[in-house]
Amino acid sequence: MLHTLKEPRRDVVPSDIKEQYIKAFNWMLLSRILEQKLASLWHASKIAGGVYLGKGQEAISTALGMILKSGDVFGPLIRDQAGRLAFGEPLIDVFRNHFGTQTAPTQGRDGNIHRGRLREGYHAMISHLGTLVSVVVGALMAHRFKGETSVIGATSIGDGGTSTGSFHEAMNMAAVEKLPLVVVISNNQYAFSTPTNRQFACQDLVDRAIGYGVEGYSMDGTDLRECLEVMGQAADRARLGHGPQLVVGNCLRLNGHAEHDDAAYVDKALFDTSLGRDCLEVAECYLQEQQWADETEIKRWKEEAKRQVEEAAAKAQDEPVADPTNDDWCPYATPRIAKAMFVQ
């Protein structure tokens, strides 16, 4: 049955919301401080290539990472640092992959956000938008083949990424296969410099859920509580066998596409709308309003996050970076195939 919700159901608020909210806030905080460090390292020319940050999307991303349990499948995208941490990514992996150390998840062969821990269900994105959705679909098919019915998957896409054929094919396939997949669209109003009115013509991206025959939700991506509730409900329904869940989180990208982009093209008026709120500031106010944490405690959390980030950065910086004389330069997993390859 098509079951499209545009508003979160407040009646399914988990009883442990305080504990969950505090945990989520700390992931958001850690992600923000970590990304500030990445930006400063990039500006100091300590990182090759680009640095892509998720400022303003931490609430959506954290909720995405937190709905998953160990053994689930996670396909994060470009602005999902917070979700990666919430899913269990060690901080050190982030710096190792940005520095391209020999210890990095991709050993310097790929960089920055292109990392994962595949054996732990955490997939490593390529740059082609939409292509990771079907990979998560296939991972879920594998779990189904193996009779592992408690596993769900979650992945993320931007407003721009929804325009790709890959995204459409994978959403439709997930629906046809009735897989326990949560897809969150972080509608941050811009795909690089392209605004949403040059990206899609439907009124709301959540309307696409009807077309795919999946359950859909729209949420305020700047409100952590709403994100936790809506995403939590979507995950529960996926686990209960209601098939794919499409969640649209509305927000504004609060940094450039990458650190090399000053985002001068962003309509300044958007910052004065509810979309332009900084989800971290909103969450901090909410914590204090609810008297779940006071200023002193939040300050202590910030200091602890900073300490962890500095420690991980320093450790990774001391590790040897990729060395062409150490690399086996072999893209094949099968030894006899690797040996048979003709080398000019």
Place this chain on the structure above:
Amino acid sequence: MSITYLEAIREAQANALRDDPRVYIYGQDVATLGGAFKATKNLAQEFPGRVLDSPISEDAMVGSAIGAAIEGMRPIVEMQFADFSSVAFTQIVNQAATLFWRTQVPCPITIRLPSGGNPGSGPFHSQNLESLYAHFPGLVVMTPGTVEDAYTMLVEAVEIDDPVIFCEHKYLYNRLKAASLPDTGLPCGKARVARQGRDLTIVAYGVMVQEALTAAKLLSQEHIEVEIVDLRSVKPIDLETVLASVARTARLLCVGESFPWGGVNAEIIAAVATHGFHLLDAPPVRINSKDTPVPYHPNLWNVHKPSSQVIVKTAHQLLRW
């Protein structure tokens, strides 16, 4: 009792499904229909739940196979025609081919491409894409030219821990027959001397092995003895067997049905020129299709692709050196 090239492909898949619970087949019309060409005939009935019809979504078919392979499965994806694999190009060359290199996690998927021309098939149901896929590091590209290889190489493809592009030639499906199927074959990366000869080496693969054998018979009537090397796989390429043959004949003719620009033939000739220049008594020559899209009408198609007559004519020119 005989078995066709197409039946060999079906048997290889039945064998893989029987022997390995990690194997499943995903593709358009592969279940109830048994595939557009019947390469999966009755497999859905024999292996319930493991042969699944997919939506017309080549990109997601391959993407999902990659995800399943990461989780330990051994998917076989059937493209209805090799031509349609262009829709899955990103997943094949960017996601699958790079996966092990990036993450050290293998990507054991087999993508079957019903390849090559048939009379009346036209520009979008006739293409050979082995050169295209062989270009990308991380992919294995198989091009069986015999019934026996169609069987043993497909069984091997499923066992290999890397993504395999399996280029099965549609023209051979029902035309090529063997008495029985072997238990084992040469491993991928080993070429086979399909015919021994002293005057000229023809390197071929896929359907062109048969065309070269026909040409060799005609040339033999003129006492010209051609040696034919069947590459079997174009990535890896068995350069050693090619060079050993050129050392015997001193002349090289490469034949492939695909488009000429930058292909397998060019790669073989470049490698022989680099490593076996001293062995050659004449400039190496290649024969490919014409450098146009594949035409529809059989009159045009017959001239577009390399034929035994063209091979004979080119062999004569090469032997005049």
